[in-house]
Every structure is written in structure tokens, then in C-alpha cells.
Amino acid sequence: MSIHHDLDDAQLAADMAGRAGDLLLDLRARELGPEPLPKDAARDLSRRGDREANTLLLRMLAEHRPADAVLSEESADDPARLGVDRVWIIDPLDGSREYGLPGRVDWAVHVALWERGLGITAAAVAQPALDRVFRSDTCTAAVEERPRPRILVSDSRPPEFVGPLAERVGGDVAPMGSAGAKAMAVLRGAADAYVHAGGQWEWDSAAPVGVALAAGLHCSRVDGSPLAYNEPHPYLPDLLICRPELAQALLAGIADLTGTTADSPRVAMVREYLGSLLSHDASKVRLAADCFRVENGKRTGDSGPEIVRELETAAQYLPLTAIRNLTFTEFGTDVVARFLLDMAVGDETHTVALTEHFAVPGAEITAITAVIEPAPCPD
CATH class of the missing domain: 3.10.450.50 (Nuclear Transport Factor 2; Chain: A,)
Structure with a gap:
């Protein structure tokens, strides 16, 4: 996939995510066979993918947007980002555990641009194993009618309240890896909501939220407050992405079921x-x-x-x-x-x-x- 110097931000985000996804697919094809790797080897593969994809994304940003700052999961945080007007928020490999498992497609690459006073203005989520790149300037939300809403949660950290919440809205709960994969499943109509309350960072949700908001989906914290990015401390622990018509019922249910104070x-x-x-x-x-x-x-x-x-x-x-x-x-x-x-x-x-x-x-x-x-x- 070639990169052109005249790309707008959304096109650049999409091309970056796609290129990183190609790299990750090639690495995975070389190292991962049909049988699961030992735990340590799978973890090493995921970390290698994270590092190599991060290096690629940083190199591309240095070439095409050298004046912009970067906040990446795989790089040390530079507080200088707080004083600039444009910050790229990237997760080179979201769903690293799933990436190291044969047959799993629920992993992704996240690339988002935050601009002062505007929030996330361009974003892309690549799902390489599905050969898809979802971008904020061209995405549309699909609706698949089903008798009961399907609510996606973390494969490893589902919210404690999600069972009672699903009962309240007459829905079913399904686990899935990668925040990007879950958000894009809602976008594709394969699910109706994604609820998370087990701790996340800005790079986990910035690109998925940028794409989902552009497609007309509801995106907020689980208490209904807006999602803020490029904050001094980039911890953003919870998230709700859903079809707009479900937002009120889900937020009301969460409010009734939770009363504990979240970790700082x-x-x-x-x-x-x-x-x-x-x-x-x-x-x-x-x-x-x-x-x-x-x-x-x-x-x-x-x-x-x-x-x-x-x-x-x-x-x-x-x-x-x-x-x-x-x-x-x-x-x-x-x-x-x-x-x-x-x-x-x-x-x-x-x-x-x-x-x-x-x-x-x-x-x-x-x-x-x-x-x-x-x-x-x-x-």
C-alpha cells in the first residue's frame, strides 16, 4: 500500500492502520501455525508485533506529520503533547492476547488524530484478519435486526454489572477480544452495544470512538459523560458504544446497578x-x-x-x-x-x-x- 504526501488526515490514518495491519499479518503468518504456541512464545510474538507496528507508525508520522505529537501505547509518554494542537493517539496492536492465538480475528490497529478544541477529528481501525479498514470519513453504521440486543464485553475483564444490565434490556452478553474489534462489530451490525468498565487507556478507545461517532453511534463514559482525550494522564477506564436508540436504557441501567467509585x-x-x-x-x-x-x-x-x-x-x-x-x-x-x-x-x-x-x-x-x-x- 503506497503512501502519498498529499493525503488528508483521515486517509493517512487509514493507510497507516492498513500498513501496520499488513505487517502484523505477515509476522503472524511466519510465526503462528495451526496449533497454539506456548504461553511465553505467544506473548513474545504479540510483543514483537506491537514493537514492529509501533516503529512503522512512528516512522510514517515522522515523515508525513512531523510537527504533530504522538501518544502511543508502545512509547514513553511525552508531556510535551499537552502543549500542542494536534496529537496522534495510536495502539499498534489492540488485542495482543488474541493476536497470539490461532484462528482469532478479534485484534486490530488503532490510529486517531486529536485536535485541540475539536476532539478526535480523524480515525481508522484496521481489522487485518478480516481484511477491513474502517475510517471516520467513509464509515456508516449497519443495523442487523435480532430478537434480543447483543452486548459485547471484554473477553478477560467483563463488567460485574453486565449480567443484570443485559436482563434489564432483554439482551444477551457475548465476550470478544480487542476494543476495536468490539466497537467495529457494533458498527457492522454484528452487535448492538459494547460495554466496558475494567480499565482502559486513551489509545484503546480513541480510534474506535472516532470511527463510531462519525458513523452516528452513541459513545460515552458509562456514566454518560463525554470521552476526553489527550489528558495529562491518559487513563480512560470505561466506555459505552451502542446504537443510539439503546443508549438511554443502557445508561439508566448502569446508573441503577453501580454505585462504587472508580479507581483514579x-x-x-x-x-x-x-x-x-x-x-x-x-x-x-x-x-x-x-x-x-x-x-x-x-x-x-x-x-x-x-x-x-x-x-x-x-x-x-x-x-x-x-x-x-x-x-x-x-x-x-x-x-x-x-x-x-x-x-x-x-x-x-x-x-x-x-x-x-x-x-x-x-x-x-x-x-x-x-x-x-x-x-x-x-x-
Whole structure:
């Protein structure tokens, strides 16, 4: 696919997404056979795809829009983007888990342009495995009549309230990977709504929302408030994309079913880190390249990549079984997490008490300081 210097923003977004999609398809065809890869190999394939697609997209933007800023999932956040009028928000590979699984088509490439005072003005979502690129300047929403609304949710993090919500509107719930794939399924008429409340970032939804809004679909936070992009902290935890006629019923149902306060962006980042202690999957953990970790005064991590590698492969994390009594205190740009940590030692479970201090000045954790103590004896 050739790129021309006179392309408008929407055409450029579409061509970029398409080119990155072609790259990802070629890589996947070379590395992924009919049988599932081992977990580590599948994760490595997804990360390689993320990196290579990101490099391609950044190179194309540097060539065609050198004055614009970029916010990418795969690049360190540059606060300078807050002072410019045009910012490209990109996710080189959305649905990385699905990308590493044979036969899955629910992964995507997201490219969106945010402009000051206007919001998302150009966007494209490529679904390479379907040979489709959806773009904001040409898209239209299709409607497929079905007896019950079909509500899509995250394959791995469905909202707790979605079951009762579906009952209220007489709908059915279906899981799917990739925010872009779910949003485009609503656009194509293959579903009627996409509801998410499990934590996301701006790059997860910017391009899907740009395309969906241009096609006339309803897009908002789950409380009905607008979706804002190029914010100082790019955490955007929840999302509703649906046919306009369903929006009022879905928003009213969500309001009735939820009453808890959502995590702040910084707390959400810390929660993701703590979750990786048990899951050994740090793909969503945001650590600065020079992040360090100190435990009881001893330096135990000297860089973000080193800490991520240890979270996923180090032997000391394998016996960890549960985090209990978790509380957060947030002050300024810092978060303190206090919790009990269970670990398996032979046939027994041992518990320690942790107080972890996280420095989160922006979109990445820059320092982790932990104090580990014996757990208090139960009364």
C-alpha cells in the first residue's frame, strides 16, 4: 500500500492502520501455525508485533506529520503533547492476547488524530484478519435486526454489572477480544452495544470512538459523560458504544446497578502492577524505562524492562497465591498500597504484610519502594 504526501488526515490514518495491519499479518503468518504456541512464545510474538507496528507508525508520522505529537501505547509518554494542537493517539496492536492465538480475528490497529478544541477529528481501525479498514470519513453504521440486543464485553475483564444490565434490556452478553474489534462489530451490525468498565487507556478507545461517532453511534463514559482525550494522564477506564436508540436504557441501567467509585488513573496503574504479581503477565503494566524498585532498603530492580521480566519469569513470584485486605492511599502523584500477601510454602500458606509506595508522576510508574513485615497475628 503506497503512501502519498498529499493525503488528508483521515486517509493517512487509514493507510497507516492498513500498513501496520499488513505487517502484523505477515509476522503472524511466519510465526503462528495451526496449533497454539506456548504461553511465553505467544506473548513474545504479540510483543514483537506491537514493537514492529509501533516503529512503522512512528516512522510514517515522522515523515508525513512531523510537527504533530504522538501518544502511543508502545512509547514513553511525552508531556510535551499537552502543549500542542494536534496529537496522534495510536495502539499498534489492540488485542495482543488474541493476536497470539490461532484462528482469532478479534485484534486490530488503532490510529486517531486529536485536535485541540475539536476532539478526535480523524480515525481508522484496521481489522487485518478480516481484511477491513474502517475510517471516520467513509464509515456508516449497519443495523442487523435480532430478537434480543447483543452486548459485547471484554473477553478477560467483563463488567460485574453486565449480567443484570443485559436482563434489564432483554439482551444477551457475548465476550470478544480487542476494543476495536468490539466497537467495529457494533458498527457492522454484528452487535448492538459494547460495554466496558475494567480499565482502559486513551489509545484503546480513541480510534474506535472516532470511527463510531462519525458513523452516528452513541459513545460515552458509562456514566454518560463525554470521552476526553489527550489528558495529562491518559487513563480512560470505561466506555459505552451502542446504537443510539439503546443508549438511554443502557445508561439508566448502569446508573441503577453501580454505585462504587472508580479507581483514579494512578490507583488503576498500581492495581495493574499488583495483579501481575499473581498473574505473571505484566503486558499492561506501565513502568518508566529507568524505574527502580527497593524492598526493605535493598535495591531489587534497576529498570522498567528488568522489573517486567522478573514479574513474568522470576522464581520468587511463582509461589504467590493471593492479595488480601488491599487498601490504597493517594496523595499528589504518589500511591501507597497496603495489603496482605499469601504464598505457598510446601503444603502451607505463609502470609506477609506489605506497604508499597509508588511514584506515578505521569503515565508511568517511576519508582516502587516496599516494606515487607510479618503479618499481624489474627485476633
